[in-house]
Amino acid sequence: MAVSKRHSLQHSKVTKGIAQADRLTKRLLMHISPGSVAVIHHDDLDELAADGLIQAGVRAVINAGQTMSGKTPGYGPLLLLKSGIPIVEIEPIWFPMILNHKELMINNDEIVVGDELIIPCNVFTIEKWLHLNTSAQNFLHEQLREFIDNTLAYAQLEKEVVLRPLQCLEMSTVLAGRHVLIVVRGREYKEDLAALSGYIRRQHPVLIGVDGGADALLEQGYVPDIIIGDMDSVSDSALHCGAELIVHAYNNGEAPGMERLEAMGLHAVSLSSYGTSEDMALLLSYDHQCEQIVTVGLHSSMYDFLEKGRQGMGSTILVRMKVGDKLTDAKGIARLTEAQRDSN
The missing domain is CATH 3.20.19.10 (Aconitase, domain 4)
Known part of the structure; x- marks a missing residue:
């Protein structure tokens, strides 16, 4: 060289x-x-x-x-x-x-x-x-086939774990009987979160930021009650906002995100869960008996997951099936609100 x-x-x-x-x-x-x-x-x-x-x-x-x-x-x-x-x-x-x-x-x-x-x-x-985007569009059918195969394979392996209740006994924030708003930094998360201002004002939901979702809440003037994730894409200022910190640990109990928090002198608990940190936030809310779950920015399509480098979404499909009776996904609500305003 x-x-x-x-x-x-x-x-x-x-x-x-x-x-x-x-x-x-x-x-x-x-x-x-x-x-x-x-x-x-x-x-x-x-x-x-x-x-x-x-x-x-x-x-x-x-x-x-x-x-x-x-x-x-x-x-x-x-x-x-x-x-x-x-x-x-x-x-x-x-x-x-x-x-x-x-x-x-x-x-x-x-x-x-x-x-x-x-x-x-x-x-x-x-x-x-x-040129590359056109090539990818032509390859999309085969991508979908592989994605479905991987999703089904992982769903078969993970179904028993997802069905088991996820509890965090050290968590002090009460979720039972309350609305929970889970915010992830996904596509158009800023616009959708802004469109929910009236809902937040009326319901006073528990605010959960998944990693950088905590910063999204702070940018809109809200203080998260709980921050969940690997802690690798959330700012220092968000970590110091007073929220409860729950580190997503691997299945073997290792939680690399704890190292950063300990170096900052912050108290946190680690929790092992299959799937993504988004899945963990959904399961934790549901299994702690919340009344309703509203989500902003969650990754839910094949395109979302391929962008994140994941070749399947087995655990995510299972989690959505488990919590579905309480789940409202607010993705795209800003566009719907704008369209309704324009029609009036």
Whole structure:
């Protein structure tokens, strides 16, 4: 791996900025500065990550992952490009070479880092997005077949675990007989949460933020009662808001998220559960005898799960079946509310 010397640049389109890097895009978004160049390692860049990068005001994105594989349709890259944020791709081997807070310059097919390191790159264009997105759309039928097979296989393995009541004896927040609002940072979660302001004002539900969903609640002026998840995409300020903290543990009892909370001096409990943290929040609410569950931003379609890199949703299907009599999914309610307003 040779290191090239700086040489005269012949290209006309140049982007300069300070690099801020993290292999986890959601973790980078918690501390990235406006005007920075985001350096990520993100395969099939999803809409939520793209929206976060846009909101963060990044100047450009350098991706050491495959921005689009051509297997999954995705609009994240298109959102960035339409917002005027260029995307360039580099080989993964170069990722460690771009250190945080290093000044760099992107010049179409190369990145100049500091005074002497030059890294080759490829520009991700709208034309490339169109080609790969079309390929993914043509592949969708086969994707659906594989997704259904995986979902059914995992559902068979997990059905007994999902049926078993999930209890957290150390939890002090009372859920029995109350409405529960579970917020996840899924597609259009901000608009849907805003549309529920009247419901929240009338019912005073228990507010549960699943990881970054806690920040979504705080952004709308609400303080979460409970934060559930791996604790890898929730901000420090949200963790300090006074909510009860429940760390999603693996089936063997390991809870990597506890390390972060302990380092911050925060008390938390760990709870083992199959499936996603969203599934755990649903089961916990249901098995603690809540009256009604309303959800915002939950991942519920094949497209949602493929964006998250999951090849099936066995536990999620089973959980939705179990809690269905109490479940109201508010996904898209903002659009319905707007349509109703327009018709009037």
